[in-house]
Amino acid sequence: MNEGITESETVRDVVIVGSGVAGLSAAVYAARADLEPLVLEGPEPGGQLTLTTDVENYLGFPEGVGGMDLIQRGREQAERFGAEFTHGTVERATLEERPFELDLSSGDVLRTRALIVATGASARWVGATNEDELMGYGLSTCATCDGAFHRGDDVLVIGGGDSAMEEALFLAKFADSVTVVHRRDELRASEVMTRRALEHDDIEFRWNTELLEIHGSQEAGVTGATLVSHPDGRPTEKLDADLDVDQVEIGVGGIFYGVGHVPNTAFLENTAVDLDDDGQLLTLEGMTTETAVEGVFGAGDVMDPDYRQAVTAAGTGSMAALDAESWLDERTSQQEVSVVADVSASD
Ligand SMILES: Cc1cc2nc3c(=O)[nH]c(=O)nc-3n(C[C@H](O)[C@H](O)[C@H](O)COP(=O)(O)OP(=O)(O)OC[C@H]3O[C@@H](n4cnc5c(N)ncnc54)[C@H](O)[C@@H]3O)c2cc1C
Known part of the structure; x- marks a missing residue:
C-alpha cells in the first residue's frame, strides 16, 4: 500500500x-x-x-x-x-x-x-547559509558519530549548553583544535561541564559570536566559516537590525551543531x-x-x-x-x- x-x-x-x-x-x-x-x-x-x-x-x-x-x-x-x-x-x-x-x-x-x-x-539547526547542502559533508549534529572523521582538523562547535560541551570534549580527542562558538558571553552548561571545557587545553571559546555561513562543497567537505560577533552578544539579531557587527572568515575542517x-x-x-x-x-x-x-x-x-x-x-x-x-x-x-x-x- x-x-x-x-x-x-x-x-x-x-x-x-x-x-x-x-x-x-x-x-x-x-x-x-x-x-x-x-x-x-x-x-x-x-x-x-x-x-x-x-x-x-x-x-x-x-x-x-x-x-x-x-x-x-x-x-x-x-x-x-x-x-x-x-x-x-x-x-x-x-x-x-x-x-x-x-x-x-x-x-x-x-x-x-x-x-x-x-x-x-x-x-536543531542554526540557520547558517549552506547548512542544507553541507549537512553530512563535514557539518554534523553528532560528534560521537562523526568526530573520528576529523582527526587533525580544526573544528567548530556551535552552542553553549551541555550538549555543546559534550561535543567539544569528545572532539578534542581527535581534532587539532576545537573552538566553541557561543552567541552570549557565558555558557548555559552545567557547572561541571563548563569547568571541564574551560580548563581543557585544546578547547577555545569565541564569545558573543555566531555562525553566519559555512564554506565548502559536498566534494571538498567543510573548508571554512564566516563568523559574526558583537560585544553585546546575539550578533545575527544585531545584523538583522542593521547594526555594525565584526565579521571574520576562518578555515575549519568540520562544524558540529550542539544546540539540542x-x-x-x-x-x-x-x-x-x-x-x-x-x-x-x-x-x-x-x-x-x-x-x-x-x-x-x-x-x-x-x-x-x-x-x-x-x-x-x-x-x-x-x-x-x-x-x-x-x-x-x-x-x-x-x-x-x-x-x-x-x-x-x-x-
Ligand atoms: C548527520 C548525522 C550523522 C549521523 N551519523 C551517525 C553514525 O555515523 N552512526 C550512528 O550510530 N548514528 C549516527 N547518527 C544518529 C542516528 O542517525 C540516529 O541515532 C538514528 O537515526 C535514530 O533513529 P530513529 O529511528 O530513532 O529516528 P530517526 O532516524 O530520526 O527517524 C525518525 C522517523 O520518524 C518519522 N516521523 C517523525 N515524525 C513523524 C510523525 N508525526 N508521523 C510519522 N512519522 C514521523 C520521520 O519521518 C523518520 O522517518 C547520525 C545523525 C545525523 C543527523
Whole structure:
C-alpha cells in the first residue's frame, strides 16, 4: 500500500510511526512475528541516517556503510517478511479508546491495536547559509558519530549548553583544535561541564559570536566559516537590525551543531503517554519500551536522550516489536479466557 490509505475500517495489529533505523528494526521483528506491520514513513523517510554519508560504527560493516544504503537494506529486509510502508505523518493520536486511532496529515485515519512510536528527535539547526547542502559533508549534529572523521582538523562547535560541551570534549580527542562558538558571553552548561571545557587545553571559546555561513562543497567537505560577533552578544539579531557587527572568515575542517534536539512527539501531547519537559517520550522504569499507555511502545531517539546512535535505535526498535508482540499475545489470551467464561456463565 503505497498510494494513500483507504482503510479506516481496517484494524491493524501494529502500526509503526517512523521509518528511521528504530522503525525499520521494529518492522523486521514485527513482520517476522506475522504481525503484518504498517510503517508510516513520516516527513523524513528513512530518518536521520539519510543525512549522512559514511556510517563506520554500525555492527557488521567493517568497511563502513553509507547512511542511505543502510536504510535501504533495512527496508528491503522488513519488506521481505511482509512489512508494508506508506507515506503518512501522524498529526494526532487518540489513545483513550481501543483500537487506537491515528489522524494523518492527509486526512486519513488509521486504527491499530498496538502502536510503536519511532519518530526520532530532530537536531536543531542554526540557520547558517549552506547548512542544507553541507549537512553530512563535514557539518554534523553528532560528534560521537562523526568526530573520528576529523582527526587533525580544526573544528567548530556551535552552542553553549551541555550538549555543546559534550561535543567539544569528545572532539578534542581527535581534532587539532576545537573552538566553541557561543552567541552570549557565558555558557548555559552545567557547572561541571563548563569547568571541564574551560580548563581543557585544546578547547577555545569565541564569545558573543555566531555562525553566519559555512564554506565548502559536498566534494571538498567543510573548508571554512564566516563568523559574526558583537560585544553585546546575539550578533545575527544585531545584523538583522542593521547594526555594525565584526565579521571574520576562518578555515575549519568540520562544524558540529550542539544546540539540542526536539523529540517528534507533538502528536502525543494530548494523550496519557508521558513526555518530559523537552517532549522526550518516557518509557516505564526498567528495560522496557512500554509507556504509560498499555499497547503503546517507544523506540529509538524519541525515547533516548543519552545514546542517540543507529545501533541503539535498532536495539530499542527490536525491543518495541517484541514487547508489542507479547502484549498482543497476552491480550488475545485474556480475551479468549473472558469469552470462555461468558459462555460457561450463560450455560
Ligand atoms: C548527520 C548525522 C550523522 C549521523 N551519523 C551517525 C553514525 O555515523 N552512526 C550512528 O550510530 N548514528 C549516527 N547518527 C544518529 C542516528 O542517525 C540516529 O541515532 C538514528 O537515526 C535514530 O533513529 P530513529 O529511528 O530513532 O529516528 P530517526 O532516524 O530520526 O527517524 C525518525 C522517523 O520518524 C518519522 N516521523 C517523525 N515524525 C513523524 C510523525 N508525526 N508521523 C510519522 N512519522 C514521523 C520521520 O519521518 C523518520 O522517518 C547520525 C545523525 C545525523 C543527523
